[in-house]
Amino acid sequence: MGLEREQRGRETLRRGGRRGVAAGWLCALLTVSPGQAWGDRAQDVPGVSLVGVGESAGAPDDVAVAQLGTSAYAYGAHDASVVYPSGGDRALAFGAAIVPGLLIHGSGSYVLGREDTAVRLLILEGVGLALLAAGGSVIAATGAARDFVGPAAAVTMMGAGLFTSSALADMYSVLAPTGGLGVDPGWTPRLQAELGYRYVYDPQFDYRHFVVNRLHGRLANWRLSPSLWSSPGDANQRFRVELAYRFFGPLPGSARTDGNFLEAEVAMTNHRFPRDEFQLTTFESSLRARWDLATYDPFLAGAFLDFEVGAATQVHDFGPGAHGSKSFTLLLGGFGFGMYLGDQRSEGGYVRAYYDHRHDDFAAGLLLPGLISGTLGHLGLDALYYFTEHLGARAEAQVGSATVVGLSGVFRFGGRGP
């Protein structure tokens, strides 16, 4: 129903002209109820009433959406009988996604006539703000007291994730072609190998160049992922091994309809700094989840949110001269917003922007001027694209206390579903 509504709204837009829409948008933002930005003009069209949107204000008609979504609005589809949003429409909606969209998430979708999407994004924002307020108020009220700060920081981080992601999702919704830039991977490979180069600029350390090896092996619900970063010129080495169990979600060889998953992970990392005579060993456990937004709203198809929360114990071996090693805990977590690229049965991948609360990897925590110092983790961008059935490339960039940029070749094998 929402898609039909958008279609009608766009026809109205064509008739009314862009100036009328712009005026309606401004009025809507300032005074009127959802739907009327388009509805003012729609009322002039016999048989078209956007006020009727209210009829479906409760549960969306998922069947109708799905049916329409598989035809005119699916990824890569084009139906000549459908009036898709024009570039101008999208630009207008993107403007709304910024102002007032950065405060009222979903504004961009609203301007494009997608009221249900707008409401859903507003709900996400509300939940995010509620979590932010809950976690933040505990931290403030207790003065970041030792027994409260860990869980409160995790809740705050999740809230920040939802809040940020709902704003990004709105921008994505209005900018991306209907159906998204790609579809969820239909393939979870049994074996995925990566070999690449990373440039690490950290003013505190001399190392710069790293060779990166990663391997992901999957068997049923289990994943084993060893990786090694080594700097030939510096002898700096970071070895990590992850063991994960996927409670639900795509598995090698299985049929799948979406990218949602939840998995538990334990990992061990050993990072050696021979030049500076110390090493860090981290033991950690975490929960990781992906939420494929196509299952939340059809106009968000092709986008996904990632979440992670966990904790670690880190053993610092300070090297010669220090009296023994010492353990410190570490809060793990983060969130990301990503989008699928291409039809992944043959070629495709994803691009993902994320926040990672880690302070112990190469990028570590952000260095910010002013009052906020030391608490935040780093930001990153991760893009993977398979050009053929088996071969692809991965690009990665992170900024925290250091900058990490690099490129890898990726090989995948096995596990292709029916």
Added chain:
Amino acid sequence: MKRRRRQGVSRRFGGLLVGAVAASVIAGLVPSCLRPAEDRTARDEAVGHAAIPGLRVAVREGLAAVRELEEGSVRLWASAPSIELELSFDEAAGAPEQAATPPREVELSVRNCMPEGTLTILEGEAQWAPLPASLVTECRFRVIASSSPVVLRVADPLADTPGAFHFGVLSDIQEAIDRVGDVYRRINEEPHLSFVLGAGDLTERGSREELERFQEELEALALPYYTTLGNHELGASETPYHDYFGRGSFSFVYRDARFTLLDSASATIDPRVYEWLSDWLDLGRRQTHVVAMHIPPLDPIGVRNGAFSSRNEASKLLGRLARGNVDLTLYGHIHSYYRFDNAGIPAHISGGGGAIPERFDALGRHFLDVRVDERGVAGVRVVRVD
């Protein structure tokens, strides 16, 4: 078909373009973000140096900020119990050694001075006489120089005499500035303290008004307060801290014990400061060595991470301190009291100046009383104020 193919291509490359642009933005942001303390380090190097026509002042190792320089008047804020300064008169500029010059009279005022601080002429020809001061922590002298340059030393009479002494530690006052007088009165009741060491967060945002207010309140303290800055001194659009209280990273010696204060206000230490630290560690290897900074490298409550942004850097710094035979590390930033060890070095976090406290620690405002004797750090006592 052509249109669909075009759409597919644009979808694919649209996504990659978004990725490439975002990566470029991240990469472009980098260099300016990774050394947030670089400017402050440059300001550290300029502390203690000032000139007007006819008179130039250079405080050795930047251990005092030049607050005011006028013809015939030099006003300093000391960051150490012993400071050495060189006064040069332009007429003799360029002269290889001390050159004769018409007698020049200079009134020297040193605030935050050790009580009963005395003046010594280290180089050059000069006569001096003490002047009355309005505060116990102010030293005033009239100096009549008959050569240029002259090198003066203002120091506690016991500064070079090895022996046992006590010093206090007070940090994180911030918005509790209205009540800090209680803390100073309690410190004044400990007559054995020689001076107070500060680990930053003197103010809420570090503005000039707040720094001046801090200085006004400090007049109630009967001891000098040697401090570095904290992240709360970085909240204003400019960071005028150095104009008032001098360097953020510096090192001094008192009674054969070395004190090194580091600027960790940005949750990192600038690479240039690491170079200075190497020298200070070498110099302090055979002395009792106390290192203080605001943000600790590691937070004993790791999930909170009121600590360095990078665990890697934290471990690097602590390993260096351990190899430099540092005896004690002192931190602020966390508004409670923690005793632990890092890299085998005893560590104390004391953020008891009154800023929003960590709840449920049953402690409240406090300061530390640290005893140093010929064997090293002999004890650390927590003194409650409330």
